[in-house]
Amino acid sequence: MAYLQVIFAADWYFLTRENFYGQDYYRPITQEAGQAVQISASGPDSDWESIGQAFFAAISGATKEVAIVTPYLMPPPSIVTALKTIALGGVEVKILIPEFSDAVIPRWCSFSFVEELLEAGCRLFFYQKGFIHSKLIMVDGVLSAIGTANLDFRSLETNFEITAFVYDEAFTRQLGAYFRHDLVNSREILLRDWKRRPRISRLKESFAHLISPMY
Numbered sequence: 001m002a003y004l005q006v007i008f009a010a011d012w013y014f015l016t017r018e019n020f021y022g023q024d025y026y027r028p029i030t031q032e033a034g035q036a037v038q039i040s041a042s043g044p045d046s047d048w049e050s051i052g053q054a055f056f057a058a059i060s061g062a063t064k065e066v067a068i069v070t071p072y073l074m075p076p077p078s079i080v081t082a083l084k085t086i087a088l089g090g091v092e093v094k095i096l097i098p099e100f101s102d103a104v105i106p107r108w109c110s111f112s113f114v115e116e117l118l119e120a121g122c123r124l125f126f127y128q129k130g131f132i133h134s135k136l137i138m139v140d141g142v143l144s145a146i147g148t149a150n151l152d153f154r155s156l157e158t159n160f161e162i163t164a165f166v167y168d169e170a171f172t173r174q175l176g177a178y179f180r181h182d183l184v185n186s187r188e189i190l191l192r193d194w195k196r197r198p199r200i201s202r203l204k205e206s207f208a209h210l211i212s213p214m215y
């Protein structure tokens with residue numbers, strides 16, 4: 001909690017040049033029972049892409065399974081490489097994204113990553129019951145990352161974002177149950193079927209991928 005207060009104060013100062021002082025703004029630090037949680041923040045006020053680097057470390061260190069939920073699948077090259085590498089190495093990778101997005105360019109840009117991830121052995125699922133806006137990564141049943149950051153370059157490289165990394169098996173199992181429930185309301189995309197998509201869809205994906213950094 002104390003670090004969340006520090007992050008808020010730093011972001012507020014970055015935008016307003018106003019500092020917070022005194023006990024009215026900072027609660028005393030005490031020993032509290034609970035789970036081990038690591039808070040990671042990133043934004044244009046830092047030279048370090050902390051959340052993106054943490055995602056990369058968590059994904060590349062997986063030995064059994066990685067489950068991801070994100071409304072936009074537009075990861076930077078390092079994350080794409082990490083996902084493909086672990087999938088080729090036998091780690092089960094499941095990625096859940098909405099089939100119908102709230103924005104046209106991110107939707108088609110997300111689709112542009114599907115084929116290469118499927119070719120590497122990742123499993124892709126399209127959520128069917130509306131737009132899913134969760135941002136979640138689970139690794140090996142012991143680590144969960146949940147917060148504001150989408151798995152896209154804008155969240156990981158440009159925006160002010162914050163993510164909690166929770167090191168707890170029980171919490172991860174709970175999130176895993178939600179994930180499996182969402183999979184029931186999703187359809188899995190198979191490589192052989194995806195390769196048969198219309199040429200116009202491929203053109204839309206390529207165009208969206210090209211202009212997405214300017215979107």
